[in-house]
Amino acid sequence: MTPLLSVRDLRVGFGQNPAANEVVKGVSFDLAAGETLAIVGESGSGKSVTALSVNRLVDFGGGRITNGSIILQRSDSSTLDVAKADEKVLRTIRGRDVGMIFQEPMTSLNPVHTVGAQIEEAFRLNRGLHGAEAERAALEVLERVRIPDAKSRLAYYPHQLSGGMRQRVMIAMALASSPRLLIADEPTTALDVTVQAQIMALLAELRAETGMSMIFITHDIGLVAGIADRIMVMQHGLAVEQNTTDAVLDNPQHDYTKHLLNAVPHFTSGKAVRADNERTATSEPIIKVDDLVVRFPVKKGLFKPKGAIHAVDGVSFDLMPGETLAIVGESGSGKSTTARAILGLVEKHRGAIAAKAGRSRRPIQMVFQDPFASLNPRLNVEALMAEPAIANGQKLDDTLRDRMRFLLDRVGLPADVLNRYPHQFSGGQRQRLCIARVLMLNPDVVVLDEAVSALDVSVQARVLDLLVDLQREFSLAYLFISHDMAVVERIAHRIAVMYAGQIVEIGEARAVLSDPQHSYTKRLISAVPAVERRRQHFAVDATQVPSLVRPAGYEPPPANWREAGQDHRVRIEETK
Amino acid sequence: MSKLARAFLRHPSGRIGLAIISLYLIAALLGIVGLTPHDPLKLFAIDRLKPPSATYWFGTDLLGRDTFSRLMVGIKQSMIIAFCSVGLATLFGTVIGLLAAWWGTLWDGILMRIMDVLLAFPAILLALLIIAIVGPGTSTSVAAIAIVYTPIFARVVRGPALSLKQRDFVDAARTFGSSQPYILSHHLLLNLVAPLAVQVTLALAWALLTEAGLSFLGLGTQPPTPSLGLMLAESKNLMTQAPWLMIFPALTIMLGILGFNLTGDALRDILDPRTQRREA
Incomplete structure (x- = not known):
């Protein structure tokens, strides 16, 4: 049987001299009708460029195919070399033979x-x-x-x-x-985990219904397990390994594949939680949040009554010194708003946030999600590192520079970076810089708002290790905000699950992950993609998060809790 | 900074614009120290309305004054007024725009509505109004032109400042407890340098034109001090007998505006973050 698509020695370059500036350096693969190929790699590996060459959309991004052939079998069984076809013919392919969905x-x-x-x-x-x-x-x-x-x-x-x-x-x-071939370029990267699971299930079902082939591009090797027939792993523009899904996942041959599989957070339902912290009844919490309510007013019109978005509704928890509390939830669940309220970046509507006096004037510090947005591009490292100290009345002198060098060294950055600018660092280095910066003030609590979400998996693993080390060394308490259960499992001592502005389940990490009680926690955990879960079938679940916009004066009914074990509390769900 | 200079010299219109502005600045400097071919105010009574020659490069006017020397002093006059007024407009506009964006809501509304009112008048009309109240003169021209262009700078600063205010690095600064002046100067203003630089060069071109217009109407620089607009006004009755009296001041104004505009365009290209990313 002739394959639907046959790519041979594909080379794609960019810029004035495409041959010298190659991004894809000789990739070959076949795709049979009805088969799904997953192309996996980290950012900059050439995976998207490879896939975009198949319908020649790469031309519009400034790319040129310098060598190789892309033989596509069309619906009338004729074949066509896409690499050499002209724009007029290509227009009849795009959309008709080859469909595409973007990130x-x-x-x-x-x-x-x-x-x-x-x-x-x-x-x-x-x-x-x-x-x-x-x-x-x-x-x-x-x-x-x-x-x-x-x-x-x-x-x-x-x-x-x-x-x-x-x-x-x-x-x-x-x-x-x-289409006979669907190219999906990181279609779920911008989505929440449970929505990601829904889309993946949908794609799998549609493929079974229509019999189309699929090229699925992703950076998450855990995600492809459930959908791909074959996997191609790319690094630096080369396909370093390609084989059937089982072969690649169970018996990886290339070092880079092994490295990727090791780096991807394996979710083990609470078996891998940290065991280096025990709560004692005598210790006093460093932060105590009681019935925190944050609302954002919405104007509906001149005469209509005002409503409000109930972003955070009655959240209570405490954080002990040296402990990591993870707040888990999806976008819009209020987890970031909770963090921002604790730091005073948004005004709270009601409730109490009590922080014990710490080692410095500002005991709570925060690391943001996007290391590109949280560093002012016009300031150099010295100015960035000095800012927290200057804000608290210190002078930029040699003592302060020594502390900068010590912390930069501690987070794994060379000490000679002081007069470099943020754009000269990679994403992982920038996030290390942000971490070093918040440590300048010697805080007691660091709020990490999706601090590793924007990083490539292997970088993510190293930053997580660094965070655990720093926690022990500087006896920090972390408030770790994340949507990623597998990451949370590696770092959290305790977990609070947030849904629609409220905590629905809170407790010791092992108890919450191994024995989830609330239906939402269960849904969240079942949606975590993992290499181990490759044969598990997901049903399409189209549950929508309820609207958080409430009419003026609305107060939610008081929460009822039940104990599910020692240090494990669950909100009682209303039965419909 | 040397990177910026190199990018400027590589940019074709940047090169031309820079050359023109340098030429004007040299002429203005020579005008200030008095190194003109002839005394711009001296009346060469026997050489009235002489066409351009080796002695009088750009000819002489009705009173026998050397046009070239008068142009040099006129350029000096225009440059001083343009730079002073744009400097003031930049200062006030930036402060107003920054504060409006930072304080938000009520202050934003009040300050920007005042700016909108000023912006609603045509530039020359507003300048006329101010001069009509205060009386003509060099410093009045500076003040009038500064007031006319302040709202433009306020607008240019306020937009980006509003979006910068929402950025994570500003939130981060607030969690450190950084003072408002520190955040405004280091996080907002520093990131506004690029759009401001472009706006300043373009505003210089407009200021040059506005100054010439005011002088032309007799409300700017007062005679006998030479100025480009004034010379143009004096030439209008002699258009057929002595066309050089009109052509040279007009060309001088045009070329000056062209110079600033080309420089502004080049700056905009060079400072555009998209082109920067391509280089990096």
């Missing part, structure tokens, strides 16, 4: 047209459907991607839909032409 669904949808109009457009272009016919087809395909209440959603604009919904719309548009 960020908001930017790939046109914000001024309704999703219905955009899907109909896809049908008009690819199948020549018009008017009521196109509308019917659009409705049908939206139902196929499991969008609840599809008929009314056709009239929605992209910004009115959630990220997961938008990605479904993108998939619907790609399906409009019944």
